[in-house]
Amino acid sequence: MADSGSCVPHGVEGAPNETALLKLIERTGYTMIQENGQRKYGGPPPGWQGVPPPRGCEVFVGKIPRDCYEDELVPVFENVGKIYELRLMMDFSGSNRGYCFVMYTNREDAKKAVKHLNNYQIRKGRYLGVCLSIDNCRLFVGGIPKNKTKEEILNEMKKVTEGVVDVIVYPSATDKSKNRGFAFVEYESHRAAAMARRKLIPGRIELWGHTIAVDWAEPEQEVDEDVMAKVFCSTSGSDFFSN
Incomplete structure (x- = not known):
């Protein structure tokens, strides 16, 4: 008001x-x-x-x-x-x-x-x-210590940003107890993800004492051929x- x-x-x-x-x-x-x-x-x-x-x-x-x-x-x-x-x-x-x-x-x-x-x-x-x-509600976050678990990454992201829904972490091919040094962070909305991306710009914040890399993750492709033909291609x- x-x-x-x-x-x-x-x-x-x-x-x-x-x-x-x-x-x-x-x-x-x-x-x-x-x-x-x-x-x-x-x-x-x-x-x-x-x-x-x-x-x-x-x-x-x-x-x-x-x-x-x-x-x-x-x-x-x-x-x-x-x-x-x-x-x-x-x-x-x-x-x-x-x-x-x-x-x-x-x-x-x-x-x-x-x-x-x-x-x-x-x-x-x-x-x-x-x-x-x-x-797009998903961010790519690189530079994560490889010994951090999904739960630790999720908790840390919730501390420094708002609207976190989930994190996707892939295990190392050589050591399943470690991650690959990056994660995908899912937010409740595009706006929440955009605000988090702005906050996490390298140089502004560190996670676990490490400089991180942040960018948009590739949006999931939900292709509707009729819409694509009529709108995006024209x-x-x-x-x-x-x-």
Whole structure:
């Protein structure tokens, strides 16, 4: 909420379309708050119980007009299915940055959004680009002492980063009691993994007195040939950001 004691959420108060955003919040019952350069609608939606949706439920939306906001976007995307969360990237001027992420409650609705809303005309002559989000939640961490067990690595990663779900460790080919000097760390969300990657940049932190190497692990390939043919092969990534 705003610091002034107002009931208007932070990021909504003073927005050019404040009234329209408040009407959207009232109609849907979703929350909305701006932080870390993004305005988050939902996450979770009203009455949601249980864990967040699994990987594969999020779509990336590009080519959004810079003065187009949730009051225009939500009605379009909720027609496809129930929205769990919409994250609109914002700049300091109050305009959006031309893209957002929409997470649905299931993978089927995410695929429908790609099928039905890619090249959707949001305004006259303005067409959205929609594709499945590369929701990578896994980091590669190298430089780990080979005598550390999976449990020790998991506990250490939980100490220095947030949102750790699991670690994948491979035994040495020559000595099964030792690891290969690296591990894959799984996080609860792409955002959690991204924050951890930023924190673990070499030179900023050491584990067990060792300098570590950190990078994104290769995302798991869940190839949907129909989506690949219609979206990824026909549209370059840069086109998704253009206006």
